[in-house]
Amino acid sequence: MPLPFLSKPPVSVATSQKSPWPRLFGFAAVLLLSATCILMTGYFARAWAEQSADASSNPHKKWRVAYVEGGPYTDYQQIFAGTVRGLAKLGLIENGDVPVPENSESTQEMWTWLCANAGGGRMEFLPDGYYSSNWDEKLRVSNKADIMRRIHERGDVDIILAFGTWAGQDMATDEHSVPTFSMSVTDAVDAGIVASAEDSGLDHVHAQVEPGRYERQVAIFHDVFKFRRMGVVYEDTPDGRSSSGIPAVEKAARELGIELVPCTTTLNLPDLDQSFENLRSCVESLSTRCDAIYLTVNTGMQGHRIRELLQPIIAAGIPSFSQSGPGETKLGVLMSLAQTDFDDVGLFEANAVAKVLDGAKPRDVNQIFEGPLGLAINLKMAMLIGWNPPFEILAAVDEIHQQIPDLAR
Numbered sequence: 001m002p003l004p005f006l007s008k009p010p011v012s013v014a015t016s017q018k019s020p021w022p023r024l025f026g027f028a029a030v031l032l033l034s035a036t037c038i039l040m041t042g043y044f045a046r047a048w049a050e051q052s053a054d055a056s057s058n059p060h061k062k063w064r065v066a067y068v069e070g071g072p073y074t075d076y077q078q079i080f081a082g083t084v085r086g087l088a089k090l091g092l093i094e095n096g097d098v099p100v101p102e103n104s105e106s107t108q109e110m111w112t113w114l115c116a117n118a119g120g121g122r123m124e125f126l127p128d129g130y131y132s133s134n135w136d137e138k139l140r141v142s143n144k145a146d147i148m149r150r151i152h153e154r155g156d157v158d159i160i161l162a163f164g165t166w167a168g169q170d171m172a173t174d175e176h177s178v179p180t181f182s183m184s185v186t187d188a189v190d191a192g193i194v195a196s197a198e199d200s201g202l203d204h205v206h207a208q209v210e211p212g213r214y215e216r217q218v219a220i221f222h223d224v225f226k227f228r229r230m231g232v233v234y235e236d237t238p239d240g241r242s243s244s245g246i247p248a249v250e251k252a253a254r255e256l257g258i259e260l261v262p263c264t265t266t267l268n269l270p271d272l273d274q275s276f277e278n279l280r281s282c283v284e285s286l287s288t289r290c291d292a293i294y295l296t297v298n299t300g301m302q303g304h305r306i307r308e309l310l311q312p313i314i315a316a317g318i319p320s321f322s323q324s325g326p327g328e329t330k331l332g333v334l335m336s337l338a339q340t341d342f343d344d345v346g347l348f349e350a351n352a353v354a355k356v357l358d359g360a361k362p363r364d365v366n367q368i369f370e371g372p373l374g375l376a377i378n379l380k381m382a383m384l385i386g387w388n389p390p391f392e393i394l395a396a397v398d399e400i401h402q403q404i405p406d407l408a409r
Contacts, residue, residue: 345371
């Protein structure tokens with residue numbers, strides 16, 4: 001039995017002699033429908049083309065870059081310089097040989113140089129796109145408000161380079177959708193900048209993370225010297241603990257049975273001299289009570305004053321370890337994990353930027369950076385504290401420094 005909706009009704013005598021008008025109207029309807037489809041297809045094709053033109057794969061788009069930091073810090077200079085060299089290596093700018101200021105932690109001069117000299121057709125460093133809070137909380141709030149207003153009203157920022165914990169926290173937000181790269185952060189996950197090492201949590205956010213780095217540092221330091229009491233200086237605020245990696249250091253100390261001896265003080269200050277004095281006072285106090293010092297990332301760690309900072313440690317004859325890296329070992333800190341002039345970190349960041357310029361979402365770009373496990377040692381400091389490194393330690397060393405330069409202004 002045929003299905004009812006497929007069977008044809010009987011044709012009556014009256015309808016069997018069909019008028020040509022229904023056919024003509026039907027043909028006209030088909031033409032109209034076809035034309036509509038063609039027009040709609042053209043519309044969607046144009047819309048797709050316009051969307052593609054706005055996408056990062058457009059080779060003619062020049063990405064306008066802004067820079068944000070909490071304040072001046074040596075590591076920001078070095079990682080910024082390494083990133084710029086990486087951008088030049090990848091062909092995103094023409095000139096990446098940005099000079100790093102001597103005896104200064106400022107990046108302002110570097111930014112000004114890039115605005116005038118970077119060149120190339122892919123990226124533009126905005127002359128008025130440099131924002132530093134100079135470790136001033138009020139200026140931090142003002143800068144964030146200015147940047148958000150600029151994004152929403154002027155719309156002339158296409159990439160944000162956010163250096164440090166303050167900048168990462170302020171820029172990695174759902175208040176905007178500009179691709180944001182969080183750099184030089186001790187622990188971006190603990191700081192709440194990204195959701196996890198694998199996922200930033202926001203489509204426009206990317207951060208460089210290195211899970212377990214600070215636990216490994218403490219483990220290696222302890223494995224070499226077998227100390228029982230390790231001194232550590234930090235600012236006891238949520239931002240201060242995060243920027244100095246304290247949760248990771250505490251975890252490692254518990255697992256290794258180390259007594260962690262803290263000295264908490266105010267470090268994130270607009271007055272860098274006061275920041276250094278607060279750090280120096282803590283180091284002096286800890287040197288008399290501990291048998292090792294772990295020097296964390298903080299604004300008191302100023303390259304041109306490292307020699308002065310180390311004097312109590314030398315007098316006590318105890319080992320020191322730089323959380324930041326071999327840049328501080330070169331300046332006199334006894335030991336750190338090796339890293340080649342920040343170029344490996346910089347190239348990692350530059351590759352992330354390149355992927356976004358070529359069409360990827362920042363969230364989809366790998367965040368996990370696998371750093372080196374080799375050691376950096378300052379033999380001059382070893383001699384001053386009376387430590388003769390055994391052969392098996394020297395065999396594992398990737399960087400050896402033999403002087404403590406006097407960089408004081």
